[in-house]
Amino acid sequence: MKRTVTVKLQAPKEVERIPFELAVITGKVWNEVNYLRMRDFKEGRIVDFNRSGKIVYEKYKREVGSATVQQVCRKNADGWRSFFENLGKMRSGEFPKWFKPKPPGYREENHLIILRNDQYRIEGNKLILKGLGKFGRVEVSPTSQDF
Template identity: 45%
Template sequence: MKRCSVVKLEPDRKVENKLKLLCSISSKLWNEINYARRKQFFENRRVDLRNTYREFYDKYKMLIGSATAQQILNKNDEAWRSFFGLLKARKEGRLPPFMRRVSPPGYRKRGGSRILWTVLRKDQYRIEGDRIVIKGLGAIGVIIVKYRGLVHVKGEQGRMEIRYDPDRGRWYAHISYSEVREKLVRGSWVEVPRKPRGNLETGMDIGVNNLMAVYVEGGRVF
């Protein structure tokens, strides 16, 4: 069972400048490798995940750290493998009608500017009281940033994604956990069920007008 806790970061000016640099370079790495792979795809060539990975890892590992570069490249790999899986499913007629249009991974841009975002390996950060200590960032050095919010689950700490919301003017950290054992409910820690309560399968479709449509095996739609 996996969960994610979202907390708001509260950097001072010096820390925010470091976060902006880290996240800008991270998005630049994503965009550059994605451009190379999209170019191969649209030219009807084999998308060479291995060699493009090696090329851009060597280019960026000193700037943002080897672990950070690996996590960004791994996440881009995941996006491309998911895309290829959808292409195969479409060819075999296994996609529902609302998923017939499949597009390759896009760029981390908004309005012509890079989205400020990065992803960090689980051993690159630790939570100390009301601060998050981030290391392994290459030339950027160590970042220590205050946060506000509640980490509401206990389990195996996973990777963390940091992003800047330009609409709200705020920074957020998304901290993932696997093998979740407990969660905080009304001020008390309760054990998380490890087994489903039933044996039915369900599917969800995120909508535009409706938050989501949920279909439960047996014909029930919510």
């Protein structure tokens, strides 16, 4: 089962910058793995999800943690697989002629945090993030109780 948890956070001053830095770095991970895959696609090569994922993984695993890098690469691969599936359907005539599938796009670096389900938990009124590379463990309180 897939789920998305969206919360509005009011972080203490000492950890206020961490979610922003985390979002910037995970955005860079997305953009870099997407660039490698886009380059393969545009040059007519097979898009090798493992190779591009490993390149980005080695570069960023210490900054945001290995699980975070893996999740971003997996989410990007899902987008590419969907693109290829739609491309096949378009070529076989399942879609109208005006429909043109597009590969995943690039992200603004400060708008993306993707975490694996074991990297966060909610205890009472705190969101606890862990396994975030150089950031370690982070506790933040939400502005409201509506999770």
